[in-house]
Amino acid sequence: MPRTQRQIQEAYRILRAHNGHLRWWPGRTPLEIIVGAILTQNTAWTNVETAIRSMRAAHLLSVKGLRETPMDHLERAIRSSGYFRQKAKKLKCFIGFLDEAYGGSVKRMAGAPAARLREELLSIWGIGPETADSILLYAFGYPAFVVDAYTARVAARHGWASEKASYADLQNLFTSMLPHDVDLYNDYHAQIVWVGKHHCRARPRCDGCPLEPLLGR
DNA sequence: GACCAGGCACATC
């Protein structure tokens, strides 16, 4: 087996043994996961948690609530998540699509084929590849491997990909090296975020990183 | 007070 494939598989074994299954996504319903996926764009999750609590208190965590609430009210509720005017618009755009294409039913949407869903999600203003794949994987349970800034960093640090690899490059890398398994994709992404937060930052703290033994091999 | 955080759209070359 090639070095890169061996390392990508070994990295998961190490992280899984270190952390156990991380049980992502931290959201109660598919709609809440979709909302979280939009709110966490380039934003610390702690800020998103505050926004979600505030939305719940204001009864905005439902299709009806999101559809009917005035823009300024929604903006106030999600203020803590940053870019709140943009994100309020993004949430409204998603609900607009959901109403138009699936009669406002998340459950009906979840039944559509994955390839069609990805195209549709990407056509919605404010939803790019990472958000689309997060929704496919964590809200709808399709095997979409999620790539984020941490994925790029970890892959570059370990020599699995070039530093300027595109989103599609990185996604192809992992999906070609791993079994196509929803539960594996779910946890692998969560584990990469864990490594990113604790070790593989812009200024990496490789000392004590469970993946340190892989470096230089 | 800089720097960073589970991106994306848009303008410009």
Added chain:
DNA sequence: GATGTGCATGGT
């Protein structure tokens, strides 16, 4: 296709 910029809050 690659590169630059605006969007905004809250923690370190």
